[in-house]
Amino acid sequence: MQRALLALAGGAAVALLGASPADAQIDPSDDRYEPPRRVGSPDNYAVELRLGTYSPDLDTGAFNDVFSGDDGPLVGAELDILPLRIPYVGRFGLGLAFGWVRYDGDALDQAGNPTDESARLTLFPLSALAVLRVDVLNRELGVPLVFTGKIGADGVVWNSETGGRSEARNISWGLRWAGQVALVLDFFDQRAARRLDDEWGINHTFVYFEGYGSTASTTLDVGTDFAWAAGLGLSF
Amino acid sequence: MKPILSITVAAGLWVATCVGPAAETAEAQSITIDVIGIRLPDGTLRDGADLPRGTAGRVTINAEECDPATEIEVQYRDFPVGSGAMFLDFWRGDQGVACNDTANRDPSIGMTTLCEEVFAIQGPQQQDEIVARADGVLGDQDSGTRAYFDCSEDDDGVYEFFGLAANNEGSVAPVTDFGSFILQLDQTPREAPSNVRGGAGESQVTVNWDDLGGTDVFGYNVYVDETVTDCADSGFAPGMAVPDDLVRRANTDFNSTSATLNLANLGLELDQSTAVAVTSVDFARNESTFSEVACVTRIATAGFCDLHEEMGGECEDCAVGGSPAGRAGLGAALLLAAAGLLRRRRPPRRDRRARHGESVR
Numbered sequence: 001m002q003r004a005l006l007a008l009a010g011g012a013a014v015a016l017l018g019a020s021p022a023d024a025q026i027d028p029s030d031d032r033y034e035p036p037r038r039v040g041s042p043d044n045y046a047v048e049l050r051l052g053t054y055s056p057d058l059d060t061g062a063f064n065d066v067f068s069g070d071d072g073p074l075v076g077a078e079l080d081i082l083p084l085r086i087p088y089v090g091r092f093g094l095g096l097a098f099g100w101v102r103y104d105g106d107a108l109d110q111a112g113n114p115t116d117e118s119a120r121l122t123l124f125p126l127s128a129l130a131v132l133r134v135d136v137l138n139r140e141l142g143v144p145l146v147f148t149g150k151i152g153a154d155g156v157v158w159n160s161e162t163g164g165r166s167e168a169r170n171i172s173w174g175l176r177w178a179g180q181v182a183l184v185l186d187f188f189d190q191r192a193a194r195r196l197d198d199e200w201g202i203n204h205t206f207v208y209f210e211g212y213g214s215t216a217s218t219t220l221d222v223g224t225d226f227a228w229a230a231g232l233g234l235s236f
Numbered sequence: 237m238k239p240i241l242s243i244t245v246a247a248g249l250w251v252a253t254c255v256g257p258a259a260e261t262a263e264a265q266s267i268t269i270d271v272i273g274i275r276l277p278d279g280t281l282r283d284g285a286d287l288p289r290g291t292a293g294r295v296t297i298n299a300e301e302c303d304p305a306t307e308i309e310v311q312y313r314d315f316p317v318g319s320g321a322m323f324l325d326f327w328r329g330d331q332g333v334a335c336n337d338t339a340n341r342d343p344s345i346g347m348t349t350l351c352e353e354v355f356a357i358q359g360p361q362q363q364d365e366i367v368a369r370a371d372g373v374l375g376d377q378d379s380g381t382r383a384y385f386d387c388s389e390d391d392d393g394v395y396e397f398f399g400l401a402a403n404n405e406g407s408v409a410p411v412t413d414f415g416s417f418i419l420q421l422d423q424t425p426r427e428a429p430s431n432v433r434g435g436a437g438e439s440q441v442t443v444n445w446d447d448l449g450g451t452d453v454f455g456y457n458v459y460v461d462e463t464v465t466d467c468a469d470s471g472f473a474p475g476m477a478v479p480d481d482l483v484r485r486a487n488t489d490f491n492s493t494s495a496t497l498n499l500a501n502l503g504l505e506l507d508q509s510t511a512v513a514v515t516s517v518d519f520a521r522n523e524s525t526f527s528e529v530a531c532v533t534r535i536a537t538a539g540f541c542d543l544h545e546e547m548g549g550e551c552e553d554c555a556v557g558g559s560p561a562g563r564a565g566l567g568a569a570l571l572l573a574a575a576g577l578l579r580r581r582r583p584p585r586r587d588r589r590a591r592h593g594e595s596v597r
Contacts, residue, residue, distance in 0.1 A: 060547035107537035116435025162539025163439025168553040
């Protein structure tokens with residue numbers, strides 16, 4: 001009887017005081033203390049805007065004769081859908097890219113001299129790429145660098161005009177490859193970066209430099225051995 | 237005798253933009269006087285909305301308008317009916333001279349007067365009373381009517397007219413109610429542009445010229461002699477006035493010093509040529525005479541694809557329906573739509589951490 005009463009009193013005391021072994025807090029100064037790790041939002045997509053050069057590797061001298069070595073610039077955008085995470089490597093998925101570049105020059109007379117009539121070549125590269133974004137350095141080690149490799153199909157829509165009238169137009173197909181290095185900008189202001197994620201779901205913003213090439217040449221040799229672009233991107 | 241400006245005044249309660257600045261030494265203006273338009277010999281009215289050109293608040297009349305015009309029509313409102321004023325007495329001075337100031341009208345004050353009385357009309361007894369019309373204002377010397385301006389080039393200038401509520405015509409007594417408007421006569425065109433260059437092409441050619449400079453350039457007109465197929469046979473000549481029946485082939489604003497002509501539309505075959513000339517237009521819409529004449533020639537040309545194929549390359553034209561540019565636009569649209577669909581707004585950080593089992597402070 002006495003034991004039962006003591007047990008009841010102890011239980012009541014525990015209930016009143018709210019003490020529980022499960023509720024015991026570890027002092028932050030304790031060596032065992034680990035701060036709660038921030039869990040960011042899912043990071044499955046990325047958008048890039050770019051500006052760079054593009055010079056078709058045509059096998060005749062016509063491009064240089066008419067456009068005097070004009071090399072763009074090319075403006076473009078890309079959307080990456082990266083549903084697969086490879087642990088300790090990065091994310092893998094599909095990229096869809098679009099670009100635009102225009103070259104202006106003068107039509108030539110029969111003697112090969114420039115006339116006052118305009119000549120124009122416009123390219124619209126469209127690409128579907130497999131994308132591997134290696135973000136392990138940024139994610140695990142806090143080094144704000146991300147490396148990306150891309151390869152896939154490239155369709156370049158082209159249109160040649162002379163004197164304001166279309167001369168010929170078509171689409172050339174080939175293979176596109178690209179390698180990218182990006183600098184993640186979170187380190188400038190970590191708090192702002194977290195707020196951007198919390199409110200808009202934007203995990204990271206970055207600036208990048210990308211080198212790429214294309215073999216698109218089925219109807220006109222509008223591929224390029226090497227071109228470069230730089231731009232701004234964000235992942236979300 | 238110097239021609240006297242006559243103004244036809246239309247009564248009524250039309251609301252129009254107030255034209256004319258306040259004189260620097262003037263009291264607050266109470267009568268609003270606006271220029272409605274210019275009456276032409278056939279009775280039509282060139283709308284005053286088309287007349288203010290260049291400088292805001294100023295009505296400008298050019299050579300084409302001045303000579304045939306019979307009168308300027310103005311309207312006024314807020315005449316001080318019941319004040320005892322019987323006339324709306326119009327005085328003219330140079331711009332900036334306040335003719336409402338007695339000192340500028342009364343010859344007994346100072347050696348000369350800066351303002352000149354030009355015309356008076358009897359003021360209305362009611363606000364909506366129709367005022368009797370007066371004689372012509374501009375030109376029409378042949379009709380024998382009085383006119384202030386004979387539209388010679390020495391009439392060019394900026395004039396400020398004051399309408400004073402007065403007890404009699406030519407009164408030099410102080411006035412309290414008046415209005416004003418500014419009228420500019422600009423009958424002198426700018427010079428023609430120089431260094432006009434033509435060119436050669438198969439479909440189109442761009443004509444270039446040098447910028448005239450200065451502030452009084454509204455734009456340029458380009459004319460083509462479509463009656464010849466050899467430039468040397470053209471009747472165009474520098475300094476020639478633009479023929480009335482000649483249609484301009486292109487026009488540009490003052491920012492541009494080039495125009496592109498479609499050679500097929502000009503009726504030229506290959507190896508044929510014709511003459512082009514350029515004129516300038518000022519803000520009063522006075523047009524200059526022809527510039528120096530340049531030639532444009534239609535010749536066979538080779539664009540990029542022509543040249544590429546001549547050199548052994550391939551430039552295969554599209555055989556599939558639909559514009560490649562349209563496909564590119566579709567691709568861009570799909571890209572943007574996908575980005576829009578995938579964007580989502582995150583829940584507040586507190587809720588998200590709670591869902592992941594972290595403590596929420």
